[in-house]
Amino acid sequence: MCFIVENCYRNESMPIEVARQISQWGHEVDVLEPERSATRITELLRESRHDAWVLKTVSGGPGLSLLEAAAVAGRRTINKVSAIRKVRDKAVAAAVARRHDLPFPLTYFAATPDLLAAIPAEHYPLVVKPANGSCCRSVHLVRDHTELAEVRGRVSGEGFLLAQPYIANPGTDIKVYAAGENLYATVQRSPLHPEVHVRNQLITVPPGVAELAIKVGKAFGLDLYGVDLLEGPDGWMVVDVNDFPSFRCVPNAVARVSRSILRLAADRSRGREQPPSVSRRPAHAGTAI
Structure with a gap:
């Protein structure tokens, strides 16, 4: 493997x-x-002896070009290049989510901060963030047009932007990690609610969340992924999707992810894909992988 x-x-x-x-x-x-x-990018097809290629990347990182070159050369990749590109560009991710009827916020795309002023007042308060953001970078809550002027300065230089109506929530998100056939859920503080005190920890997957997380994986074509969800007035809402996340708080995460990668590589070599199984019980240390 590479x-x-x-x-x-x-x-x-x-x-x-x-x-x-x-x-x-x-x-x-x-x-x-x-x-x-x-x-030697042009020699990958002739010289590569790897059965599978694996990448964890940041937005705009150099690794995705190499992974795509490996895929073009006919090599198996985990995750698929097309899936990574869909989630790395959050504007595309919003379109994919809506195309597959996933519960996802109304989303505006703005090429420059000044264009945010054109969003109707009825959608305030707004959540503004970079279209290529990761790790909750530069996520801002904008309550009205007065605050927008200040936030425009903060997001200047962040590239293309997304804006979404704020969804009332308890100040915590649920992060679901998917590794092959296994799902794990953790609770974490929302980046928009620094006043909330909660310890990141593994929890039982809430009712309905497992099915939603699996649907997200299928929609994007992901093998290893994370889904951020919040519970709003109308139920669970998908607010972000990541490829190859940190698996923070998952016990024995390294061994579990390693086994999942080996299974995925073997399944793909045999030409079959398996969706994650639905389980609402968190895995604990010592559980068979």
Whole structure:
């Protein structure tokens, strides 16, 4: 297997510890660091001996180009390149979600901060964030046009922007992690509610959330992914989708993700895909993987 590891993840358990774990289990693993080496991109088809390529990337990172080159060369990738691109561009993600009838907020796209002023007042308060954002970067709550002037300055330089009507919620999000056939749920504080005090922790998957998370994975074509949801007045709402998330708070996360990657690579080599199974019980340390 080949793991593409960008600089920002060189010391992170996801993916470097996963690559190490798979290697310790007797599989041959190479690590390709795109910011530290020149890659013979035109020779991937002829020279690559890897059964699968794995990438955890940041928005705009160099790894996605290499993963796509591997896919074009006929190599298996986890996740699929098309799935990663759908979730990395949050404007595209919003369109995919609505196309598949997922509960997702009304979303405006603005190429420049000044265009946010054209959004009708009826949609305030607004949540404004970058279209290529990650890790809750530069997410702002705008209560009215007066606050918009200040926020426009803060998001200047963030590239294209998204704006969505704020959905009333208790100040916490549910993050569902999916690894192959397994689902795990954690509770976390919403980036818009710093006043809420909650400890990130593994929880039982709430009723209806497992089915929704599986539907998200199918809609985007993802293998390893995370879904951020909040409970609003009309029920659960999908607010973000990530490829290859951190799996924070998931017990034995490295071993679980490693086994899932090996299963996914084997299933794909046999030409079959399996959706995650529905389970509302959180996995605990010592549970069989």
